[in-house]
Amino acid sequence: MGTRHKGLRPLAAALVLGCVAMATPALAQSDDMADPTVEVMAGACTFCHGTDGNGIGAAIPSITGLPSDQFIYMMETYQDDSNPSTVMGRIARGYSESQIEDLAVYFGDKPFERPAQPWIDETMIAEGKELAAEYCESCHENEGRDGEGVGILAGQKLQYMRFSVDDFLSGAREMERRQARKFRDLMEDHGDEGFEKILNYYASVK
Amino acid sequence: MNTTRRGFLRTTAAATVVGAVGLPHIARAAAPRFVVVGGGPAGATAAKYLKRYAPGATVTLIEANPTYTTCFMSNEVIGGDRDFATLQVGYEGLEAHGVTVMHDLVTGIDPDAKTVATQGGESVQFDRCIVAPGIDFKYDAIEGYSAEAAEVMPHAWKAGPQTTLLRSQLEAMEDGGTVIVAAPPNPFRCPPGPYERICLIANYLKQHKPKSKIIVLDAKDKFSKMPLFTQAWEMFYGYGTDNSMIEWVSKADGGTVTGVNPETMEVTAVAGSFKGDVVNIIPPQHAGTIAHTAGLVEDGWAPVNKGTFESLVVPGVHVLGDSSVAASMPKSGSSANSQGKALAAGALALAMDQEPPVPHLANACYSIGGPEHGFSVAAVYSYDDFENALKPVEGSGGVSPIDASPESRRRELFYAHSWFENIKADAWG
Secondary structure (H helix, E strand, O other): OOOOOOOOOHHHHHHHHHHHHHHOOOOOOOOOOOOHHHHHHHHHHHHHHOHHHOOOOOOOOOOOOOOHHHHHHHHHHHHOOOOOOOOHHHHHOOOOHHHHHHHHHHHHOOOOOOOOOOOOOHHHHHHHHHHHHHHOOOOOHHHHOEOOOOOOOOOOOHHHHHHHHHHHHHOOOOOOHHHHHHHHHHHHHHHHHHHHHHHHHHHHOO | OOOOHHHHHHHHHHHHHHHHHOOOOOHHHHOOEEEEEOOOHHHHHHHHHHHHHOOOOEEEEEOOOOOEEOOOOHHHHHOOOOOHHHHEEOOHHHHHOOOEEEOOOEEEEEOOOOEEEEOOOOEEEOOEEEEOOOEEEOHHHOEOOOOOHHHOOOOOOOOOHHHHHHHHHHHHOOOOOEEEEEEOOOOOOOOOHHHHHHHHHHHHHHHHOOOOEEEEEEOOOOOOOHHHHHHHHHHHHOOOOOOOOEEEEOOOOOOOEEEEEOOOOEEEEOOEEEEOOEEEEOOOEEEOHHHHHOOOOEOOEEEEOOOOOEEOOOOOEEEOHHHEEOOOOOOOHHHHHHHHHHHHHHHHHHHOOOOOOOOEEEEEEEEEEEOOEEEEEEEEEEEEOOOOEEEEOOOOOEEOOOOOOHHHHHHHHHHHHHHHHHHHHHHHO
């Protein structure tokens, strides 16, 4: 999930780096407070996504720990509605390119927390793990904790991941070719239940 | 204020680093004292984020009640879809962040002596005071209505015993009864709230007392998310047909309520007299009492600098949340939370004679129209310091599309519930 077009955004990445370099002069970032303007701006994300971008609700994703280009990619695809959303398109269009880069750095530096998700079906975890190894792990490496150009699955919110899979399967959200092949194979071999097992497994990863 | 923002950054970073380690080379700048009056979503957010931004600061939150009951999602309790206990939050989370929490009632604020006085006889010193008392009711706007009358005809617009009272009255009502909901004039807390409440009461009645009716007496001709609410009323509750469970009387049709009689359960509106079995009066509103006592209010609400939420009337005192005039942001929990962070950073800067940041804020507000049916309004705001205005960023924001799919409506319900969990944790956790 969360596939992006690889190598698409060298310019954005360069800008992000440039931005970090400019925004962190001698004052270096205090552990307590980044640039106050960015802190306040990020504070508008956290009443939905949780303090520091790590929420506890089942349907809203945690937005921490992503590589900047992945964060920027998500916001840009919300802005142009190529990633379908209920509310994020309307919100993402309120931020400029440089503001999104600031937010990407801010949340990218925060650790991805994995609070318990009591709605997980534990009977699915073992089988889900085996299926994930076969269909997902080649891109979603290290039990879904990282990977190049993909979102974090390990400990991500279960209901959010279900919505994402539904959007990929329905065609509402575009898939990269390799992802599309894996999705097709998984569906043919194991059906909806295969996806459900995998998602319960990834949600359970600590 | 002629210091540059860069200067502010440097000093803040220096001060917080020092604060975190040992203290205080920078005289008063290193450990400013803040008193927060009121522990709702606005006050709690401000207190928590002041400590997060400046661990060396002294933050005292004074709140009369030992627990807070959120207004948001209380309509689900009234409709029978949610346990009341899930609305309640305590203050242990704030204490864990280093906030001193006093359960007492603030009776006065002296901006010259920089002290807050409480009913319990305490006097607390501050460098900056943050007043976040929410709303109070203009009882005298409706003849016969009062705090006592609200025990018979609840407002349920401050969550708590009023919420459970309205719920129990709906449960006790016979099938075929009439529920009257009086919606207030602008501005008021939670603009879509009355209309979500109508949906969730109708949803309850449809399942359990289908012969019942809801009469909405409104002091307005238009309301928040009106096309989306009207659509939900049509989809689920027969609105617009002869069999409609809901009858909406607009201001133009005489919906403005002028008086009540709790003994006869009659409600007088411009259009005439109505009799209800359950009567929910949401009265006209103004800023909370202490904002008036402290001289912060003009025309019912507290005017503020919308970048720092410092009072335009009393320097050194900030007003946050529903009491303040923060247009064009609505009076919502999300607005208060987003503004609370701007206030925390801004008040901190001002306490250190530095330039406050220019805030970029947001609001997101979900409403529930029926089973698996949610929708929202959202917007992003930038602060224009020349006009002292919070302006929606062009091209952003808006309400859910009127033609959204059932799946989209279903997801918004999920998001509404996740937002509820996350904002509670962000403000009080």
